[in-house]
Amino acid sequence: MKIITDILNLYKERFSFFLELLIQHMMLTLISVSIITVIGLSTGILMTRNEGFAKVVLMVTNFMYTIPSIALFGVLVIITGIGNKSAIIALVIYGLLPVIRNTYVGINEVDNQIIESAIGMGSTNIQLLLRVQLPLALPVIFAGFRTMVIMTIALCAIASFIGAGGLGVAIWRGITTNFPEMTLAGSLLVALLAIITDFILEIVEKHMKKRIWGSVK
Amino acid sequence: MGFIEFNHVVKSYSGDVKVIDDITLSIERGEFVTIVGPSGCGKTTLLKMVNKLIPISQGNIYIDGKDVIDWETISLRRSIGYVIQHIGLLPHLNIEDNINYVPSISKRKSGIDKNRAKELIELVGLSDDYLSRYPRQLSGGQMQRIGVARALTADPEIILMDEPFGAVDEIARTQLQHEIKEIHKKLKKTILFVTHDIQEALKLGTKIVLLKNGKIEQIGTQEELVFKPKSEYVKAFFGLKGFQASLNENVMHNVYNRILLKQETLDGIYRKLE
């Protein structure tokens, strides 16, 4: 169990180093998550209004998923260079699929009879979207959001390979300087960040389902 | 010209099959028109063309003298109550907000009258305790009552109902039928009511329309349809069920009570009838 005490000592000695990486990691995640949410939601909504567009988007996003992340990072380095910018672009590309898909599916799955009566009562398109479709699709959309956030936290660790900040820096440094405790210390923090975030989001999701659907189905 | 006027209305989807085939029909203000017919004969289609949920292929529908084409769609819909079988209550809103949905989407925000929901929920026979509940906490019959209340909120002159009581149990249905009849008497709305239930159509309608394959087979009062059927089809469609529905309920009740009290026997009554 020496390794554990070694890691704990490392946290103690290099506290500010790890704290800074953790904050960077959270910031990178936060920025990516915000961009993904805005693009993902609007794309998903537009898809429900146009089937042709929906087909194309689903094809493209599914294809993006088949590209290994390392390859994507490599390509981006060539195009947008090394650093946070490329990292964020890559994170956004990866994170979009679950949000787009769940927004699209969530809205489409809202009961047709509810939609029909809302239209029949004189809702405008935008009222239908904001007062009926989005609120009722929210639990599904949020499930996609949760998947995306956790994925982004994990993937962000790899982003350091192309010179971005975050906890990946510690992992990377540990590997290159043959310092396994450092690698483990970084990985552990990434895992911890992901687990705690997921735990919080899960509570929010359950609460939301109960509130809107009346059950946690 | 009637309040609602169908003038040679035709609806066809792709091809030349006419789902609604040249319907001309005039409805006066305050009438309770039931539209009955076998499944697939075009009842829902006919109804949905009134609030422009389905576009008309040929012909015109006039409401209050104005072609629905010329009515601004959103405001036309807001001024027509609409109740469907699956109710379509909004599950994420409580009953009060459901009842107030139309005023809440209308421009006049001041249009939400605090007492209106309370008034309406009592009109449909529920206590105002229900206002703060959610649709999922209500039974099917109760939800349907809310559906009716919601259709009345904006005080529309016309109410369209598409098999509104089709999914509730028999006891609740009988009560709801009774109540909608009372509400009609009280508020004098013009109601278009689609059903495939023969007795319901005859019991509720001041005018009954029998549809067959998108055409009006016969139109008239309960007595006309049951006792003066224009065709074999009409006669077979209403048949004994139609006859039962046109029996006077008070008289039947008396007969029934007399048998219960052994003042008379069923056989004795049959003998008298022969």
Ligand SMILES: Nc1ncnc2c1ncn2[C@@H]1O[C@H](COP(=O)(O)OP(=O)(O)O)[C@@H](O)[C@H]1O
């Ligand atoms: N979107 C559609 N495309 C093609 N046919 C349709 C469509 N909607 C309804 N129909 C047809 O129109 C006919 C009448 O339907 P509907 O008005 O719903 O009947 P009802 O309400 O009397 O049961 C049916 O034969 C149905 O199959």
Ligand SMILES: [Mg+2]
């Ligand atoms: Mg129908």
